[in-house]
Amino acid sequence: MNFNKLLLGAIGVIALQSGALIGVDQTLNYTVPAVSSLTLSGDVTFPEFATPAPGENFAPVTDSSSSYSLSANSSGGANSTISAKLSAAAPSGLEVAVTLAAPTGATSASETTLSTSDQTLVSEIGSGSSLDQAITYSIKADLASTPPGASTVVVTYTLVGAQ
């Protein structure tokens, strides 16, 4: 519809200026770039694990303070995915699990324990934008193999457009 209006407008301008019409073709090529953008809110600092009662292990700690936003225009339909992995193996005895809320129409996987291999967390993502979808982390530590101390675990998220 817009194209038709543009064409008619162009013809009208030419007619007013020249009073004559000469047919010349011009081909305009333009490219719409693939957009596959993923952003995250700030880094997460968990509260320290609570000291367990004698004979008990650490209780898991959860955090839901972070979120992600995305823009995608994959031509493959609603088939984009978000995957995640750890950039390096987690410290001994430590597990990091995550759940991502899904944009409208997409599908979220259940809580997933992260490893150094990509795992799909959200699938069937269609074209469009989505803001501030919740990320929920759950960390677990096993007393038997987790010495005291502070550590930083880096999670890499990847939004992949449909092939």
Place this chain on the structure above:
Amino acid sequence: MKALRGILLLLFASCRLLEGSSGSAQHSLNISVPPVCALSVWDYSPFQYDIYPVFPGGPTYSAVQDGNSTFSISNNIDSNRVILCRLSGELPNGISITAKLKAPPGAVSQQIGMTTSDQIVLSSIGMGAFANYQIIYFVYGDYAAMKAQPRFSARAVYTLISGS
């Protein structure tokens, strides 16, 4: 007049989507694990022993056993913790008590005659959470040394420390 060039625009929309594209982002998670070195003892309290001769002219000693107490440990500091055990006060003459703790996996238990000085009753305790392991007490009464007396109580004190 210079002929004006008319332009007929024929637009070909060439919309090319680059497939298989991807975007990525990273999250840093800061995690802190506290040191844990915790010990608790659940005592079958008040546990009571009656010591009496089996029969007149029989053995001059008697012994009772109790295995109703338990201990629990949580530890992530090292793999060489020990538990010390002592009595909080002297026992009456003729009375002695031994204690033995069931060992969690990898730990080493030894029966001790309890005194008011700390003794190692469990060693080589590894990291982990160990719940409800049994404590076994033996209470001996030697009539040759005992005087008749009302009930007395003894308190055992356990300490979880590094073995190194």
